[in-house]
Amino acid sequence: MDIERIERVRANLRRRDLTQLLIVDPLSIWWLTGYYTEPLERLLALYLPLDGTPTLFVNRLFPDASATGARVVSHSDTDDPIPMLCDAIDAARPLGVDKELAARWLVPLMQAGAAANFVLASDAVDDARAIKDAREQELMRIASRTNDEAMAWLAEQVRPGATELDIAEGLLATYRRLGAQDHSFSPIVSFGAHAADPHHEPDATPLAPGDMVLFDVGCKRDGYCSDMTRTFFTAEPTEHQRAVYDAVRRANEAAEAIVRPGVTFAEIDLTARRIIEDAGWGPQFNHRLGHQIGLQDHEPGDVSATHDEPVQPGMCFSIEPGIYLPGDMGVRIEDLVIVTEDGCEVLNSYPKGIQVLG
Incomplete structure (x- = not known):
C-alpha cells in the first residue's frame, strides 16, 4: 500500500466528516495499493476506514493480493460478498462510496442496512489523484x-x-x-x-x-x-x-x-x-x-x-x-x-x- 496516498484520501474524508469509504474503481485501487485486476462482473473493492488497516475484497479467481499489506477477504463465484462487506462496514455511520459502485452491489448494501446512509464521495480519491x-x-x-x-x-x-x-x-x-x-x-x-x-x-x-x-x-x-x-x-x-x-x-x-x-x-x-x-x-x-x-x-x-x-x-x-x-x-x-x-x-x-x- 502507498501510505502517503492513503493518508491524503483520509484527510479528504475528514474534511467531508466521513469515517469510511468503499472504493471499487480498479485504477484507484491500484493507485492506493499497487494491486490491479479487471473484475468484470465480479466484486473488487477496497474498504478504507479513517483508522486501521484497509480491507481488500477479491474474488479467488483474481491474482493474489497478500503483498498489498491490506487485510484480504476472498470470496468465490458462489459466495455472496454482501454479508462480507457488511461485516467490515460500520453500520452506525455514513459510508462514502465511489461513482463506479454498480447498482448490483449498492442496492443490496442499502437493503441490508450496511451503513447509516450512503454518500457519493469519489472526490476523496479523485482530489488526491489530481x-x-x-x-x-x-x-x-x-x-x-x-x-x-x-x-x-x-x-x-x-x-x-x-x-x-x-x-x-x-x-x-x-x-x-x-x-x-x-x-x-x-x-x-x-x-x-x-x-x-x-x-x-x-x-x-x-x-x-x-x-x-x-x-x-x-x-x-x-x-x-x-x-x-x-x-x-x-x-x-x-x-x-x-x-x-x-x-x-x-x-x-x-x-x-x-x-x-x-x-x-x-x-x-x-x-x-x-x-x-x-x-x-x-x-x-x-x-x-x-x-x-x-x-x-x-x-x-x-x-x-x-x-x-x-x-x-x-x-x-x-x-x-x-x-x-x-x-x-x-x-x-x-x-x-x-x-x-x-x-x-x-x-x-x-x-x-x-x-x-x-
Missing part, C-alpha cells in the same frame, strides 16, 4: 514526449491517397515502437470539413487536395496518459483559414500563460474564450477548454466556466481551444500542462505554428 507526485509527473512527461514523436509520424502520413482510417489504424504500432503500450483514447483523424466535428470518428474518406487535417491523439505509457491535438494544412492557407488558426493558437497560448497556483479553472477557460469571442467565433468554440488527465485520459475536474476551484501544484490538465465551422473547417490546438509552484510546465513541444504538409 495532485501528481514527482514520479507521476515524470511519467506524464515521458508519455507526452512519446506523443510528440507520434505526431511527427502522423504528419508524415498525410499524402495523396491516404484515408483517415488508414492513418488512425497505423498509429498503435507506432506508439508501441516508441515505447507506449496502448492508445489512451480512440484517435481522432479528420480531413477537411470533418474537423468541424470535435469528436469525428475516422472513416474511409481519402485526403482531398487542399484539405486541412486535424489529429487529436494520445498514448498510454507505463499507466499514464497523453493527449495532444494539432491542425495542419496541405496547401497554403487562405486569409480566412489563417485568421481562424491564429485565433485558436493565441487562445491556447494565452490560457497557458496564466496558469499558476491560485488561478481558477474558470479564469483559464475565460482567458481562451475571450480571445475567440473577440475574433468573432465565440459560438463556434462549443466545448470546455480542457480536462484533467493522469491514469485516465479524462479525469474529474474540468477546465470550464463553472469550475471555480483554484489550480494547485501537481495538477495536470489539457488546454484545447477550438473553432468549428460546419461544412467548412475546424481547428483545435491542445497541450497538456502541469501546474508548478509559480506557473506551469507545458508538456508538449511539437510546434504550434502554421505547418503546410507535402
Whole structure:
C-alpha cells in the first residue's frame, strides 16, 4: 500500500466528516495499493476506514493480493460478498462510496442496512489523484514526449491517397515502437470539413487536395496518459483559414500563460474564450477548454466556466481551444500542462505554428 496516498484520501474524508469509504474503481485501487485486476462482473473493492488497516475484497479467481499489506477477504463465484462487506462496514455511520459502485452491489448494501446512509464521495480519491507526485509527473512527461514523436509520424502520413482510417489504424504500432503500450483514447483523424466535428470518428474518406487535417491523439505509457491535438494544412492557407488558426493558437497560448497556483479553472477557460469571442467565433468554440488527465485520459475536474476551484501544484490538465465551422473547417490546438509552484510546465513541444504538409 502507498501510505502517503492513503493518508491524503483520509484527510479528504475528514474534511467531508466521513469515517469510511468503499472504493471499487480498479485504477484507484491500484493507485492506493499497487494491486490491479479487471473484475468484470465480479466484486473488487477496497474498504478504507479513517483508522486501521484497509480491507481488500477479491474474488479467488483474481491474482493474489497478500503483498498489498491490506487485510484480504476472498470470496468465490458462489459466495455472496454482501454479508462480507457488511461485516467490515460500520453500520452506525455514513459510508462514502465511489461513482463506479454498480447498482448490483449498492442496492443490496442499502437493503441490508450496511451503513447509516450512503454518500457519493469519489472526490476523496479523485482530489488526491489530481495532485501528481514527482514520479507521476515524470511519467506524464515521458508519455507526452512519446506523443510528440507520434505526431511527427502522423504528419508524415498525410499524402495523396491516404484515408483517415488508414492513418488512425497505423498509429498503435507506432506508439508501441516508441515505447507506449496502448492508445489512451480512440484517435481522432479528420480531413477537411470533418474537423468541424470535435469528436469525428475516422472513416474511409481519402485526403482531398487542399484539405486541412486535424489529429487529436494520445498514448498510454507505463499507466499514464497523453493527449495532444494539432491542425495542419496541405496547401497554403487562405486569409480566412489563417485568421481562424491564429485565433485558436493565441487562445491556447494565452490560457497557458496564466496558469499558476491560485488561478481558477474558470479564469483559464475565460482567458481562451475571450480571445475567440473577440475574433468573432465565440459560438463556434462549443466545448470546455480542457480536462484533467493522469491514469485516465479524462479525469474529474474540468477546465470550464463553472469550475471555480483554484489550480494547485501537481495538477495536470489539457488546454484545447477550438473553432468549428460546419461544412467548412475546424481547428483545435491542445497541450497538456502541469501546474508548478509559480506557473506551469507545458508538456508538449511539437510546434504550434502554421505547418503546410507535402
